[in-house]
Amino acid sequence: MGALKNKMQEHRKTRGFSQEKLAQTLGVSRQTIISIEKGRYKPSLPLAMIIAEIFDTRVEDIFILEEEDYK
């Protein structure tokens, strides 16, 4: 139950994406974007990697593990 912080919203706004547009680009629902940004759940590994790819950066630069964040 540790925390997994993320800079999704930050990166998204910097790139001028709406949640809707980002969702379409990623091939997921808008709900998924909202939930990830709000920290309601953590993206799957492939999704996280595609996000990093689209934002032209690394996974670790968007998602940050806090302490022991098992599972």
Added chain:
Amino acid sequence: MGALKNKMQEHRKTRGFSQEKLAQTLGVSRQTIISIEKGRYKPSLPLAMIIAEIFDTRVEDIFILEEEDYK
């Protein structure tokens, strides 16, 4: 259903870890290690990040997205 290749086994052996020992270090079951190495399923994001951390490298250096690997 795209593929997500991984270099888990490679990294693990390089570090001299048995599946059992790696599992304990990560705090997951040995089954989980086997299944990830065999490509039966993909680790969660936090697990992938902890793996990368333990192997002292980046997520992208262990897990490789092939083509469009949604979800």
Added chain:
DNA sequence: TGGTAAAGTAAAGCTAACTTTACGTCAAGT
């Protein structure tokens, strides 16, 4: 030959990632 360590398979169960649908709010523009 018998024991042990490492790696593998199988199956049943729980949880959370993700979906879809639908509705609510607030700001900006016309």
Added chain:
DNA sequence: ACTTGACGTAAAGTTAGCTTTACTTTACCA
């Protein structure tokens, strides 16, 4: 006043990550 875009919540259903337990195989070595 009304619409439109962007953001948010809620709830029910499916799927897959991960667990536990238990059994099998292979290889090494006393």
